[in-house]
Amino acid sequence: MAxxxxxxxxxxQEMKNRRxxxxxxxxIQKQIDDLRKEGxxxxxxxxxxxxxxxxxxxxxxxxxxxxxxxARAELQKAKTVEENNKGAISRLITxxxxxxKAHFDSEYYQPVKESCAAEKIIAKEKYQKKIETLKKxxxxxLAKLSDHQEIKDENYVYKNRxxxxxxxxxxxxxxxxxxxxxxxxxxxxLIDLLRMSKFTFAEKQLQKCENYRYTFNRRAFFxxxxxxxxxxxxxxxxxIITPIVKGSPLLTYNNVLNILQQASPxxxxxxxxxxxxxxxxxxxxxxxxxxxxxxxxxxxMHQGINTGSVFGHVFDFTGMPIGVRVIFALVMCIILxxxxxxxxxxxxxxxxxxxxxxxxANMLVIFGLVTYATKGVSFGAIEPTxxxxxxxxxxxxxxxxxxxxxxxxxxxxxxxxxxxGKNLYAVGGNPEAAAVSGISVFRVTVGAFILAGILYGxxxxxxxxxxxxxxxxxxxxxxxxxxxxxxxVGGVSFTxxxxxxxxxVVGVFIFTALTYSLTILGIDTNLQFVFSGxxxxxxxxxxCLKYVxxx
Numbered sequence: 001m002a003x004x005x006x007x008x009x010x011x012x013q014e015m016k017n018r019r020x021x022x023x024x025x026x027x028i029q030k031q032i033d034d035l036r037k038e039g040x041x042x043x044x045x046x047x048x049x050x051x052x053x054x055x056x057x058x059x060x061x062x063x064x065x066x067x068x069x070x071a072r073a074e075l076q077k078a079k080t081v082e083e084n085n086k087g088a089i090s091r092l093i094t095x096x097x098x099x100x101k102a103h104f105d106s107e108y109y110q111p112v113k114e115s116c117a118a119e120k121i122i123a124k125e126k127y128q129k130k131i132e133t134l135k136k137x138x139x140x141x142l143a144k145l146s147d148h149q150e151i152k153d154e155n156y157v158y159k160n161r162x163x164x165x166x167x168x169x170x171x172x173x174x175x176x177x178x179x180x181x182x183x184x185x186x187x188x189x190l191i192d193l194l195r196m197s198k199f200t201f202a203e204k205q206l207q208k209c210e211n212y213r214y215t216f217n218r219r220a221f222f223x224x225x226x227x228x229x230x231x232x233x234x235x236x237x238x239x240i241i242t243p244i245v246k247g248s249p250l251l252t253y254n255n256v257l258n259i260l261q262q263a264s265p266x267x268x269x270x271x272x273x274x275x276x277x278x279x280x281x282x283x284x285x286x287x288x289x290x291x292x293x294x295x296x297x298x299x300x301m302h303q304g305i306n307t308g309s310v311f312g313h314v315f316d317f318t319g320m321p322i323g324v325r326v327i328f329a330l331v332m333c334i335i336l337x338x339x340x341x342x343x344x345x346x347x348x349x350x351x352x353x354x355x356x357x358x359x360x361a362n363m364l365v366i367f368g369l370v371t372y373a374t375k376g377v378s379f380g381a382i383e384p385t386x387x388x389x390x391x392x393x394x395x396x397x398x399x400x401x402x403x404x405x406x407x408x409x410x411x412x413x414x415x416x417x418x419x420x421g422k423n424l425y426a427v428g429g430n431p432e433a434a435a436v437s438g439i440s441v442f443r444v445t446v447g448a449f450i451l452a453g454i455l456y457g458x459x460x461x462x463x464x465x466x467x468x469x470x471x472x473x474x475x476x477x478x479x480x481x482x483x484x485x486x487x488x489v490g491g492v493s494f495t496x497x498x499x500x501x502x503x504x505v506v507g508v509f510i511f512t513a514l515t516y517s518l519t520i521l522g523i524d525t526n527l528q529f530v531f532s533g534x535x536x537x538x539x540x541x542x543x544c545l546k547y548v549x550x551x
Contacts, residue, residue: 007118009111017108018186021100025190028096032194035089039082040196046075093194104187112183116176123176127169134161181214227489227539231510238517250517257398263512264404265466267505268459269483270490271411272452274504277487278428279448280496281348281355285340285363286456286483290476292340292370293333293460298471300329301382301464308377322383326390333461338453340366345449349442363480370473382469390465403462407455412501420447429497485532486511489539511535 009017053059053067138158145151188207191199199207222229242250269290273283299306305316317325344358391400415421426434427444435441464471490507492499511532518528 007111007114008122009115014108014112014115014183017111021103021108021190024099024103025096025194028092029190029193032089032092035085035092036082039078039085042078043075043082046071046078050075096194097191100187100190109183109187113180116180119176120173123169123172127165130165130168131162134158134165177214181210184210223542223545227535227542228506228510230538231489231514231535235513235517238521242517242521245521250520255516255520257396257401259509259513259516260401260404261398261466262516263508264398264400265459265463266479266482266486266512267404267508268407268455268462269479270486270504270508271407271501272455272459273480273483274411274487274490274492274499274501275415275424275448275451276355277484277492277494278424278497278499279355279445280428280494281448282484282494283341283344283355283359283452284480285344285359285366286480287476287478288363288366288370288473289337289340289453289456290460290463290479291471291473292336292366293457294464294467294471294475295370295374295379295473296332296336296471297329297461297464298379298382298469300332301325301386302379302469303381303383306379308374308379310373322385322389325383326386329464330458330461334454334457337457337460338450341449341453341456342446345446348449349445367473374473376473378470378472380469382464384468387465387468391462400462400466403458407458408501408505411451411455414451415501420444424448425497427497481532481536482511485536485539488536488543491543493543494540495543 050071239250344362347353347358348355423439423444431441486507490503
């Protein structure tokens with residue numbers, strides 16, 4: 001205990017250690033500030049002045065040009081001074097940084113770090129002694145009591161005292177943590193002033209690591225990533241079991257490509273429904289949209305005259321060039337899917353109908369119409385040359401993956417770099433506040449449904465090319481659950497306004513990889529549904545816990 005106490009610094013001792021560093025760097029900083037006064041500082045000031053003159057509508061055209069011209073003349077002089085002083089400033093910054101490297105860690109940060117480590121040990125020892133004292137006092141009081149109610153009251157008081165002691169310990173530990181973090185950050189505060197916030201890549205990464213370490217919370221970490229950790233462990237177990245059971249490894253190049261290939265069309269569906277979940281909605285009609293899109297695309301791109309009919313009419317698109325048929329099939333898939341999602345979006349936005357109901361109605365209508373129109377038959381194969389046109393394999397690499405990558409990039413851009421994307425988060429987080437701030441909740445909601453329809457159309461068209469046709473009304477059954485589950489596992493919250501495209505991508509890959517692995521192992525399809533159900537339940541439970549914690 002004595003050795004630990006000798007390492008502990010008081011606040012005065014800490015400041016005494018830091019003072020020479022602050023004084024030395026502060027002296028250099030003053031010289032740099034003097035050199036920047038007529039140079040860099042003036043350049044920034046004049047640039048702001050020019051911008052304000054350009055925005056000033058009270059000035060005439062002549063006055064504006066005159067003032068801008070005068071400011072630009074001053075700006076040129078300031079830039080000349082800035083350029084002349086650049087070498088001197090650079091030398092001063094190098095001097096200060098060399099001093100920091102030689103003195104900051106050894107004379108200031110390391111003693112503070114050691115002091116904090118010693119304080120942490122003492123705080124924990126103090127807590128243990130407090131617990132032991134409370135326990136002895138509690139046992140002594142219980143020995144004197146015989147009444148059941150008095151014993152119950154004493155147990156309650158004892159429990160509260162233990163809780164208070166724990167809270168006191170956590171408070172002390174947080175103060176120690178704050179002190180060490182402040183000491184670490186002080187170096188970058190000084191560098192920030194010297195370089196005007198220009199850090200190197202390595203310095204930025206070091207600061208990020210320190211900030212992560214400072215804010216790290218074990219409970220929050222497992223709440224946020226527990227499901228991913230569990231799935232990774234399951235997948236590692238599958239990678240170990242598969243060679244034993246099947247005699248071949250799971251993680252081969254071909255298997256990875258197969259997983260990515262299967263995930264690609266599903267990525268479009270997950271990206272589409274993710275926008276609706278962001279608005280606290282969902283879409284139960286995805287599977288039926290896929291069936292409708294597959295049927296439409298197969299009919300248009302069919303090899304020869306269609307063997308099946310639609311409302312009694314047999315279509316023949318063989319007179320059209322193959323390239324035109326491919327584009328026509330894509331356009332029709334998008335139009336049909338977007339038509340139905342727009343209807344659901346209007347009912348949801350206009351009549352405040354829950355998406356569960358509007359999309360369930362869509363699901364029933366689409367399945368009924370397609371089944372009635374086609375008598376539920378499968379339309380066979382498409383032209384064999386089409387897959388090589390749309391999704392060719394380059395040296396064994398399936399380019400369907402590139403379609404999915406393009407979709408990810410485009411939707412990421414829409415979500416993160418456009419006004420619509422920002423409004424999507426705002427409406428999902430709080431539609432009332434969004435409406436008050438001038439955002440059209442109706443347009444954003446319908447827009448999200450339209451975007452989903454476009455993505456569903458693309459996804460079903462790609463799936464048709466991947467499967468070389470075989471479109472029927474029953475195709476895609478249950479795909480809505482996979483898409484929704486992928487989004488939930490990927491962190492898109494049903495509470496609204498929370499989610500990232502990266503999470504959706506991870507969710508799709510997790511589900512596809514898990515299904516593929518279980519299939520290779522020969523696990524029954526029905527048991528695979530059990531696995532999926534458990535994962536969804538855990539994911540939503542964790543999401544609800546995060547929401548409750550936030551509230």
